[in-house]
Amino acid sequence: MRTLLLLLLFCHVSSPVLHSMKHFITASTGIPNSQELVATLEVDELLMGLCDSNKGLDVKDVAKSFFTKYPERLEWYKQGCLNVLPIFKPRINRLMRLYNQSEGVHVLQEVNGCEWDDETEEVKGFVQFGYDGKDFLELDLKTFTWMALRPEAVIAKPIWDASKVGVGVVDYYKTAFTLIYPELLKKYVEYGRSFLLRTELPSVSLLQKTPSSPVSCLATGFYPHRASLVWRKDGEELHEEVDHGEILPNHDGTFQMSVDLNLSSVTPEDWTRYDCVFQLYGVNEDIITKLEKDRIRTNEVKSSNMTVLVTAAVVVLALILIGAAGFIVYKKKKAISPPSYYLDEQPLDFLWREPGRC
Structure with a gap:
């Protein structure tokens, strides 16, 4: 039924x-x-x-x-x-x-x-x-x-x-x-x-804003507008935890649509049981996209090589500044210390002699 x-x-x-x-x-x-x-x-x-x-x-x-x-x-x-x-x-x-x-x-x-x-x-x-x-x-x-x-x-x-x-x-x-x-x-x-009566197949992508956001299956560039896009689990279409978007026109006369899947209660081990299926009028074969981590495009900011290089450069610069500051402090202390020749010619016990005594 x-x-x-x-x-x-x-x-x-x-x-x-x-x-x-x-x-x-x-x-x-x-x-x-x-x-x-x-x-x-x-x-x-x-x-x-x-x-x-x-x-x-x-x-x-x-x-x-x-x-x-x-x-x-x-x-x-x-x-x-x-x-x-x-x-x-x-x-x-x-x-x-x-x-x-x-x-x-x-x-x-x-x-x-x-x-x-x-x-x-x-x-x-x-x-x-x-x-x-x-x-x-x-x-x-x-x-x-x-x-x-x-x-x-x-x-x-x-x-x-x-x-x-x-x-x-x-x-x-x-x-x-x-x-x-x-x-x-x-x-x-x-x-x-x-x-x-022409048919144009879309490109299908999996999108996610943040790791806690729903995963959106987006199909764009298809024609005609008579199409279906669903999430399945173990080959059965899902009706709960999904949110269907409207079919929208693109500027080139084709169409796009999306359907979101809420994964908040799904463990990572069960992801492989899910897939997104696109069906287009006039085309016998469906476009099936498996829910896999490396397929998902996200807006989450990740560290790139450039970020690592910039971070390393900042650390090196900080070390240089610390070293320079230490050198300056050292020079100031040296400037107010007794001359070396005085220390060489006078006995060291002058440091604790009473004032006025030789």
């Missing part, structure tokens, strides 16, 4: 047939010297294009060949880039009036898109809005009505359900999810297989 649950979990996270297209839109007001709008297009978590209110549409290299083949889609995005700001600004103003906000910085965000299973042909759309950094409203695609995602949004829900703004958004997405988005995503996947 446990094995079946793990397989289901991994399939959910890293389904080999699930593709996605996402639009992220952020509009703001009250921020001096900044873009009032920034929007991005991502396909399978890969950035394809960026639009801002100052520079217009910037198509990334991975998507240029696609838009060369489908120029009508490029024009569609250009028009969308021009039209989004005039739509979002009134929305922000209406929300400010609704919440009695006359000034200040306010941000309205939207994420929309769809996921497509290329085996079952099932398409699932999604639309969600956020306001001032918090979830706000989400479109229920069964009833095509708005759902409040926090208490403050309850008063906005009936307004969006009845207003031209809310109704207009619903009408647009009814068409988008049935025609525009599925067709566009399928074309991206078909034309962009060389970069969307």
Whole structure:
């Protein structure tokens, strides 16, 4: 049963047939010297294009060949880039009036898109809005009505359900999810297989800040983002004493992730029973990294050869200074002692003779 649950979990996270297209839109007001709008297009978590209110549409290299083949889609995005700001600004103003906000910085965000299973042909759309950094409203695609995602949004829900703004958004997405988005995503996947369906294996490292810190297994440089990273003991995946990090993007379009293992209750003799396992969609072989002391990179400061040389130099210098100080003291004592010729010519008993006697 446990094995079946793990397989289901991994399939959910890293389904080999699930593709996605996402639009992220952020509009703001009250921020001096900044873009009032920034929007991005991502396909399978890969950035394809960026639009801002100052520079217009910037198509990334991975998507240029696609838009060369489908120029009508490029024009569609250009028009969308021009039209989004005039739509979002009134929305922000209406929300400010609704919440009695006359000034200040306010941000309205939207994420929309769809996921497509290329085996079952099932398409699932999604639309969600956020306001001032918090979830706000989400479109229920069964009833095509708005759902409040926090208490403050309850008063906005009936307004969006009845207003031209809310109704207009619903009408647009009814068409988008049935025609525009599925067709566009399928074309991206078909034309962009060389970069969307590629696989890149990561480098895996074991990191530890101090001897008492958890050991972190870091995998970086992998693609696609559908991957799994776990700690095992005797071949069994661990669920306790581990802390899973999120999958994060790298600047080159690849991804990284990490998982920490708490070794506070593990004896050094048992370390060899642990290993870190990385699994990537589309690759049959796993990357297994054994928990061994010499594999761990740490921030702990260790004495180097240079440190030893510096320490030796300091000791030698200290000895020289001590010797010099002793020589100076010796010279001073010698300067106030009786001359040697006096000691040679006078009997030594002068040292205890009474004053005035010869």
